[in-house]
Amino acid sequence: MNKLLAISLCVILAGASLSGCFGERGDTIDDALHNDDEDINQHNGNVSDETTVNPYGIICPDGSNGTLQWGVMTCAEPEVFKASDVSNETVNLTLQWYKIAVAEWGNYGPVEIYIIGNDTDAAKQLEDDYCERHKALDSNWKEEWDCANDNYQIFTRYIEDGGAAISTLKRTYLDYDFMMMIMSAKYPGPEEEDYKPVTLHEYFHIFQHSHLEGECTGDSRDACERDVKMGGKDTPWWSEGGAEYMAQKLYSNQEGVRANYLQDVMRWKLDSSREGYNNQNVSLNNLTRDSQINAYDVGSWFIAYLIHHEGEDAFLNGFYTDIDDLGFNLAFENNFNKTKYQYVADFDMFFKQPVEDIMAIIPSNTGINQDSSMDN
Numbered sequence: 001m002n003k004l005l006a007i008s009l010c011v012i013l014a015g016a017s018l019s020g021c022f023g024e025r026g027d028t029i030d031d032a033l034h035n036d037d038e039d040i041n042q043h044n045g046n047v048s049d050e051t052t053v054n055p056y057g058i059i060c061p062d063g064s065n066g067t068l069q070w071g072v073m074t075c076a077e078p079e080v081f082k083a084s085d086v087s088n089e090t091v092n093l094t095l096q097w098y099k100i101a102v103a104e105w106g107n108y109g110p111v112e113i114y115i116i117g118n119d120t121d122a123a124k125q126l127e128d129d130y131c132e133r134h135k136a137l138d139s140n141w142k143e144e145w146d147c148a149n150d151n152y153q154i155f156t157r158y159i160e161d162g163g164a165a166i167s168t169l170k171r172t173y174l175d176y177d178f179m180m181m182i183m184s185a186k187y188p189g190p191e192e193e194d195y196k197p198v199t200l201h202e203y204f205h206i207f208q209h210s211h212l213e214g215e216c217t218g219d220s221r222d223a224c225e226r227d228v229k230m231g232g233k234d235t236p237w238w239s240e241g242g243a244e245y246m247a248q249k250l251y252s253n254q255e256g257v258r259a260n261y262l263q264d265v266m267r268w269k270l271d272s273s274r275e276g277y278n279n280q281n282v283s284l285n286n287l288t289r290d291s292q293i294n295a296y297d298v299g300s301w302f303i304a305y306l307i308h309h310e311g312e313d314a315f316l317n318g319f320y321t322d323i324d325d326l327g328f329n330l331a332f333e334n335n336f337n338k339t340k341y342q343y344v345a346d347f348d349m350f351f352k353q354p355v356e357d358i359m360a361i362i363p364s365n366t367g368i369n370q371d372s373s374m375d376n
């Protein structure tokens with residue numbers, strides 16, 4: 001009946017890394033980036049150059065001139081908004097891990113981080129603040145469906161459901177494009193180790209979306225090119241497999257993380273998905289979020305397999321540089337020298353091997369930061 005959730009809501013559900021995601025609701029109609037963006041910088045204020053005015057110009061935290069524009073690396077830091085019951089400690093923790101992701105994958109924006117606690121009224125207040133903020137930022141903001149309502153509980157749903165998400169607010173009718181990172185108080189909560197890799201996971205979605213310029217309508221019934229380039233509408237293998245594997249791998253190399261972390265996580269994903277996946281006929285790229293088989297887990301293994309053979313550079317820099325111009329299938333073939341169908345078929349053979357042979361492709365922690373502390 002109406003515009004539903006804002007897109008690419010990816011919710012990491014309970015427990016270990018059992019996850020679920022809401023697909024992108026929205027669509028790409030054209031590749032034009034901001035045809036009319038006069039008011040894009042209302043909130044940034046500082047337009048830098050006096051001769052050629054950069055509509056995305058900002059002043060960086062260090063005082064130099066910079067740019068804050070979708071898909072362009074930026075000096076800007078994310079804007080953080082927390083519910084009133086969320087501690088500054090949680091804000092700092094979130095930013096700490098956000099910055100680790102940025103240092104690894106590049107700084108993209110604009111990003112607004114919303115951190116939800118346990119209090120419904122506080123989450124409601126944050127929804128009101130969000131609504132007012134964007135009404136002021138964008139004259140095309142549609143209060144009736146872009147702000148929270150009975151069918152669109154932007155933040156309050158996290159009180160019950162927990163999880164984390166990225167919403168991509170890059171729509172045909174909006175002038176101010178941004179991504180919203182939502183973190184909550186459970187599944188995982190900030191006191192859990194999982195909160196850290198989940199923050200990295202969500203940031204990887206920002207990396208993915210920043211390489212796509214297309215705009216969606218905001219109506220889930222409309223076709224959206226962004227879905228296709230993310231690996232298919234409601235088929236999480238590529239986007240979630242990539243976010244999950246890259247996040248766990250990055251996390252495993254951080255100071256103080258136990259030596260076998262990545263092996264343990266990938267072994268757990270393997271044990272929970274291998275038999276089920278191998279004994280059914282739906283190919284990985286067609287598994288949906290509703291499937292019995294966890295496409296996040298098998299997808300993570302697919303990306304591990306892909307990177308083992310092609311190298312991380314071909315994935316991160318090669319594929320993601322090509323994706324928007326070439327589309328998914330061609331960018332895939334260009335960088336990995338096989339079609340995605342061939343690659344999935346090869347992966348299926350790989351995934352039928354004995355567990356020890358499968359596990360052998362997972363790199364051990366680099367340990368660069370671990371020499372100083374002998375004890376785990």
Ligand SMILES: [Zn+2]
Nearest residue numbers: 010021240243
């Ligand atoms: Zn995700």
